[in-house]
Amino acid sequence: MIKVVVNGALGRMGREVLKAVLGDEHTKLVGAVDAIAKGERVGSLITAQCDIEVKSDLAKTLDECRPDVVVDFTQPAVVMDNLRVIFGKGVRAVVGTTGFDKDKLAELDALARKNNTSVLIAPNFSIGAILMMRLAVQAVKYLPKAEIIELHHDNKLDAPSGTACLTADLMIEARGGFVQQGHPDEEEKHKGARGANIDGLRVHSVRLPGYVAHQEVIFGGLGETLTIRHDSISRESFMPGVLLGCREIGKYTGLVHGLDKMMH
Numbered sequence: 137m138i139k140v141v142v143n144g145a146l147g148r149m150g151r152e153v154l155k156a157v158l159g160d161e162h163t164k165l166v167g168a169v170d171a172i173a174k175g176e177r178v179g180s181l182i183t184a185q186c187d188i189e190v191k192s193d194l195a196k197t198l199d200e201c202r203p204d205v206v207v208d209f210t211q212p213a214v215v216m217d218n219l220r221v222i223f224g225k226g227v228r229a230v231v232g233t234t235g236f237d238k239d240k241l242a243e244l245d246a247l248a249r250k251n252n253t254s255v256l257i258a259p260n261f262s263i264g265a266i267l268m269m270r271l272a273v274q275a276v277k278y279l280p281k282a283e284i285i286e287l288h289h290d291n292k293l294d295a296p297s298g299t300a301c302l303t304a305d306l307m308i309e310a311r312g313g314f315v316q317q318g319h320p321d322e323e324e325k326h327k328g329a330r331g332a333n334i335d336g337l338r339v340h341s342v343r344l345p346g347y348v349a350h351q352e353v354i355f356g357g358l359g360e361t362l363t364i365r366h367d368s369i370s371r372e373s374f375m376p377g378v379l380l381g382c383r384e385i386g387k388y389t390g391l392v393h394g395l396d397k398m399m400h
């Protein structure tokens with residue numbers, strides 16, 4: 137059994153992770169943490185038989201529970217500090233919090249290796265989303281002009297999403313770098329109308345209530361278009377990927393960036 141602590145337990149994703157870990161035969165929930173916790177019990181959060189108290193002190197909880205893995209769904213502003221604490225205890229991490237740039241990823245890789253542990257940073261835990269990215273990488277080799285539209289709930293803090301950024305990076309690598317899209321002399325009547333420009337590939341972010349996590353990649357060719365779209369209808373869609381990360385992360389040292397690395 138893989139012993140798991142959930143950090144960010146009071147959030148919407150955190151509660152889904154609590155349910156998933158409790159319901160999985162390979163994992164055992166040993167602790168729950170949230171910075172704003174006031175002694176809530178896990179069972180009362182997810183309507184389950186579980187008397188574990190949600191604590192507010194991550195370091196103390198790790199000392200008391202001695203988990204194998206911490207699943208972190210917190211906030212971009214605090215996740216780096218969380219991971220420094222987790223690595224300092226020699227514990228592995230599975231992270232769904234987004235907002236990591238290349239410098240932060242490099243720092244985490246070095247820090248995890250220094251502490252002989254590992255971390256999965258997954259912009260998206262949905263199996264379908266991973267397949268969407270794989271299909272996009274294949275398609276862009278034949279239809280190199282493409283744009284990404286990602287749609288999320290209006291409480292999401294970062295834009296573009298981590299999934300969109302990773303998709304763009306993978307597509308740009310597969311097509312061989314910059315491709316001019318749109319007229320080179322086009323003018324934005326309102327700044328940002330054409331979206332973010334990632335090495336020529338345009339990425340557009342939509343934030344509205346009612347959405348969970350959605351992305352489409354639109355390819356344009358001579359007289360034709362191709363659209364690859366993925367929709368997460370509920371947060372349950374991320375849980376098989378979270379559990380896969382918990383099971384597999386112990387096989388690695390350092391940083392694993394993207395759940396696709398664990399899907400063989």
